[in-house]
Amino acid sequence: MAGDAEATRRRLLDAAAREFAEYGIAGARVDRIATAAKSNKAQIYHYFTNKDGLFDAVMSELARDTLREAPxxxxxxxEYAGRLFDRFTANPVKERLAKWYRLEGEGYAAVEVVVASTNDKLEAIAQAQREGLVTSRFTPEELLALVVHMSALWSSMTPEMAGHVTGIPLRRRRQVVVDAVAAILRD
Structure with missing residues (x-):
C-alpha cells in the first residue's frame, strides 16, 4: 500500500500546485484540492498538517526542481538567467507559483529549501566576486535580485505592455534576458 500512499500524496501535490497557481495562497481551498486530486481533505491534513504545510511542500518541490534544472x-x-527564463516559460504553473509566493509569501513560514538555496547562491556569487570573476559593483544580494527579476522580465509586464511584445519570439525574449544580465555585469 506504500505505492498507493505515494500516489495519493503525488496527486495532492499536483492538484495543490495548480490550485495555488490559480488562486494564490490565501485563495486556494483545500476542498477543491482534494476533489481535483480524487482524495479528501483528511488526506491533506494527514500528509501536510494544514494548507500552509501543503503550500510549503509545493514550494519546496518547486525549489528543488529549479535547483536541479537551473543550477x-x-x-x-x-546563462543562469537564461536557464531560469527557460524553466518558467516551459511551465506556466511553476511561474505562477513563484509569483504568488513573491506576492503572498511574507507572513507564511519560510520555505527552508528556498532559504538554503538563496544562501548558497549568495555565497557562490560572493566567492566569484572574491576571485575577481564577477563584478563587485553590486553586492551579491543586488546581483541575485537583478538576475532573478530579469529572468522573469517578460512575465511580469502589465497587460498593456504585454500586448506590445506578444510578437517577440521566445528565443529572442530569452536572448534579451541573457544580454541584459551580461550588460549589468560589465564594469
Missing part, C-alpha cells in the same frame, strides 16, 4: 553558475550569471 546557478556564479561565473556565468547571464
Amino acid at each position: 546557478i553558475d556564479a561565473t556565468n550569471l547571464p
